[in-house]
Amino acid sequence: MTTALITGASSGIGAVYARRLAARGYDLVLVARAASRLKALAEELRDAHGVTIEVIAADLVVDLELEPVLQRLRSNPQIDILVNNAGTGLIGDFAAADPAKMTNLLRLNVVATTMLASAAIIGMVERGNGAIINVASALAFQPEYLRGIYAATKSYVMTLTQSLAAEVTSKGVYVQAVLPGATRTEIFERSGGDISKVANLMEVEDLVDAALVGFDRKELITIPPLPDLATWEAFEQARGVLASGCFNSQPAARYRIGQRDLRRDS
Numbered sequence: 656m657t658t659a660l661i662t663g664a665s666s667g668i669g670a671v672y673a674r675r676l677a678a679r680g681y682d683l684v685l686v687a688r689a690a691s692r693l694k695a696l697a698e699e700l701r702d703a704h705g706v707t708i709e710v711i712a713a714d715l716v717v718d719l720e721l722e723p724v725l726q727r728l729r730s731n732p733q734i735d736i737l738v739n740n741a742g743t744g745l746i747g748d749f750a751a752a753d754p755a756k757m758t759n760l761l762r763l764n765v766v767a768t769t770m771l772a773s774a775a776i777i778g779m780v781e782r783g784n785g786a787i788i789n790v791a792s793a794l795a796f797q798p799e800y801l802r803g804i805y806a807a808t809k810s811y812v813m814t815l816t817q818s819l820a821a822e823v824t825s826k827g828v829y830v831q832a833v834l835p836g837a838t839r840t841e842i843f844e845r846s847g848g849d850i851s852k853v854a855n856l857m858e859v860e861d862l863v864d865a866a867l868v869g870f871d872r873k874e875l876i877t878i879p880p881l882p883d884l885a886t887w888e889a890f891e892q893a894r895g896v897l898a899s900g901c902f903n904s905q906p907a908a909r910y911r912i913g914q915r916d917l918r919r920d921s
């Protein structure tokens with residue numbers, strides 16, 4: 656039997672991952688703050704699929720509550736899949752943002768996501784198998800669209816996943832970043848937005864089902880709404896060309912101070 660730990664399982668994308676993985680026969684550990692919603696989901700999935708379900712009610716931005724989740728990832732029965740999904744947004748300008756809300760967002764989307772992956776990966780590398788699904792966002796490609804720090808946190812999740820893949824794929828551990836576009840969940844209202852103003856919403860079941868197709872194919876980056884995979888491949892190829900030019904010992908010619916500038920400076 657395989658066990659998956661899903662953060663943010665009380666609603667939206669995480670709850671659908673829980674339903675889909677339970678239907679595949681996985682035992683689950685469900686994590687979020689809303690204990691009553693987690694317990695109701697656990698009961699539903701035990702009845703429907705006969706799987707074992709643990710519930711950990713935890714606010715992942717609070718160190719004392721994050722710690723038991725990290726401990727669970729390091730203990731037995733082993734966690735074979737971490738769905739690193741809990742996250743939230745923050746609508747509004749960077750210049751006007753409440754520092755406490757920004758700190759919470761960073762703690763959840765960046766710090767908790769990183770520490771959960773760290774706790775999970777040690778055992779996975781030792782065992783030579785396991786998987787981590789990190790839920791990022793297509794806004795990683797469009798930081799100008801939404802002001803504030805949300806896109807930057809999701810860009811971090813994507814690059815962390817790419818870096819992790821370079822480290823652990825050869826050790827038998829699979830990592831995937833899922834980049835949803837706008838998906839019909841509670842995140843808009845929770846972040847101070849208005850879902851009725853959001854265009855081209857994807858239904859959350861469609862998003863997770865597509866992400867799981869990417870998972871089964873062992874894709875590193877899965878972008879469910881992107882119609883043409885060649886777009887992503889061209890982007891990656893261009894990134895490789897750019898990166899190969901970024902590590903020279905001398906500044907590029909266009910940044911060298913010309914003779915005329917030197918005379919003027921002396």
Ligand SMILES: NC(=O)c1ccc[n+]([C@@H]2O[C@H](COP(=O)([O-])OP(=O)(O)OC[C@H]3O[C@@H](n4cnc5c(N)ncnc54)[C@H](OP(=O)(O)O)[C@@H]3O)[C@@H](O)[C@H]2O)c1
Nearest residue numbers: 663665666667668687688689715742792837838840841842
């Ligand atoms: N929906 C979209 O359009 C969209 C697009 C791109 C990426 N995403 C990403 O998808 C992931 C899931 O979001 P969603 O769209 O499914 O939104 P959602 O319905 O609001 O779900 C967020 C989940 O995270 C949990 N959570 C929030 N704060 C938490 C905290 N401090 N500690 C523990 N759990 C916490 C929530 O549960 P509790 O309130 O019970 O704690 C809930 O289960 C997020 O990482 C989000 O950034 C969403």
